[in-house]
Amino acid sequence: MTRPLSSDNKDPSGSLETVVAAIAQVMGPGTPPHRVRPTDRLGADLAMSSLAVVRLAGILQKRLGRGPLPLHTLFVKPDGTVLHDIRVSDLAEFVSLHTGGTP
Amino acid sequence: MPDTILSWNDLTPGVSRHCWIQPAAASGYLNTWCYRCVETAVNQPWDRDVAPRLLHPAEMKVWWCQPSDAARRRWLRGRLAAKDAVRRVILKRTGEAVAMGTLAILPGPLGQPRVSGVARIPPSLHVSVSIAHCGALSAAIAAIAPRGSEIGLDIASRTDNHEGLAEGGFAASEIALLPEAPPWERNRRLLQMWCAKEAAGKALGTGLHGDPLNFIVVKNDASRNSILVEPRFAMPSDSDARLPPMSAAVGGDDTLVFAVATGERLP
Numbered sequence: 001m002t003r004p005l006s007s008d009n010k011d012p013s014g015s016l017e018t019v020v021a022a023i024a025q026v027m028g029p030g031t032p033p034h035r036v037r038p039t040d041r042l043g044a045d046l047a048m049s050s051l052a053v054v055r056l057a058g059i060l061q062k063r064l065g066r067g068p069l070p071l072h073t074l075f076v077k078p079d080g081t082v083l084h085d086i087r088v089s090d091l092a093e094f095v096s097l098h099t100g101g102t103p
Numbered sequence: 104m105p106d107t108i109l110s111w112n113d114l115t116p117g118v119s120r121h122c123w124i125q126p127a128a129a130s131g132y133l134n135t136w137c138y139r140c141v142e143t144a145v146n147q148p149w150d151r152d153v154a155p156r157l158l159h160p161a162e163m164k165v166w167w168c169q170p171s172d173a174a175r176r177r178w179l180r181g182r183l184a185a186k187d188a189v190r191r192v193i194l195k196r197t198g199e200a201v202a203m204g205t206l207a208i209l210p211g212p213l214g215q216p217r218v219s220g221v222a223r224i225p226p227s228l229h230v231s232v233s234i235a236h237c238g239a240l241s242a243a244i245a246a247i248a249p250r251g252s253e254i255g256l257d258i259a260s261r262t263d264n265h266e267g268l269a270e271g272g273f274a275a276s277e278i279a280l281l282p283e284a285p286p287w288e289r290n291r292r293l294l295q296m297w298c299a300k301e302a303a304g305k306a307l308g309t310g311l312h313g314d315p316l317n318f319i320v321v322k323n324d325a326s327r328n329s330i331l332v333e334p335r336f337a338m339p340s341d342s343d344a345r346l347p348p349m350s351a352a353v354g355g356d357d358t359l360v361f362a363v364a365t366g367e368r369l370p
Contacts, residue, residue, distance in 0.1 A: 026267070028264070044170040044171075044174070045170065047171075047173060047177075049236070050301065050311060051259060051265075051268065051272075054267070054268060054271040054272040054315055055266065055268050055271055055272075057267070057272075058266070058267025058268060058271025059266060059267035060271075061270050061271065062267065062270060068270075071271075071314075072313050072314030072316070072317075075314070076312070076313035082213075082310070082312055083313070084214065
């Protein structure tokens with residue numbers, strides 16, 4: 001299944017495109033950007049290990065040219081509960097919020 | 104018994120299962136065994152033949168509920184390695200060759216594997232097991248440990264691309280512990296530090312608790328193949344408690360690195 005990234009105008013900040021490109025970079029040739037959907041879960045659907053998720057955070061930091069992204073706030077809820085998986089769209093929204101864009 | 108220790112690879116076409124001495128020897132526990140399970144029939148449905156024969160009925164349900172074919176094969180690989188290690192530990196301790204399907208290694212509350220179906224182990228002890236995955240390979244380590252103590256294992260491939268790991272997984276103070284060395288050596292040490300964090304989290308039963316900076320490497324002693332990791336997160340039950348530093352033994356070869364940690368499981 002393929003999905004246009006920005007042509008539907010639902011990614012005005014470009015965050016989704018940035019996240020998808022970074023995921024493709026982490027996952028390698030077996031996961032080209034057009035195979036990554038916003039609804040995909042990083043672990044269950046894309047089979048990303050914890051090491052891969054940490055690499056993703058590092059690559060996003062470099063792509064965005066900024067310091068550490070508080071990615072852990074996506075995984076730990078205010079009550080301390082730890083989420084074991086998030087969706088690509090959650091990450092795109094997070095990146096948008098932390099780079100001054102509009103989700 | 105059709106699946107005795109000595110005939111195991113005949114029972115699992117599609118994977119190759121072998122003892123892995125290094126992590127077990129590094130663990131610090133006396134009765135510790137580590138096994139690897141490598142997929143040889145990549146992307147083939149070997150698991151559909153193997154799972155019904157070697158899994159406990161409760162494990163079958165978990166295996167079947169995995170989100171994809173690849174996830175089912177990965178999960179089964181890990182279980183086979185874990186069952187091999189647990190069976191070997193029990194054989195050494197009690198002389199009993201437990202059948203594969205009798206053992207149930209099921210996910211605990213936070214996903215950590217828990218062994219049941221083991222008789223003849225004194226109540227003060229238990230079989231602790233930890234599972235790790237890397238590409239087409241899964242590994243598991245098992246030990247007879249005091250009840251409440253756990254063992255944690257993590258592995259990583261030296262041949263994979265690890266761009267972003269230093270920036271995304273470590274504080275500046277941790278990166279400063281890496282020696283001035285050629286890139287391949289720094290990468291090996293970095294991977295060992297990563298595995299040490301993961302292994303410590305597994306031994307505590309918390310995992311990384313959502314943030315790799317919840318476990319900070321405070322000492323990297325290359326001469327002793329030992330890494331000291333400090334857990335830095337507060338438990339909801341006792342926010343003032345500081346967890347003691349944990350020591351992880353590290354090692355590896357040309358293709359893999361590993362870390363083994365032991366600790367007291369948190370409630």
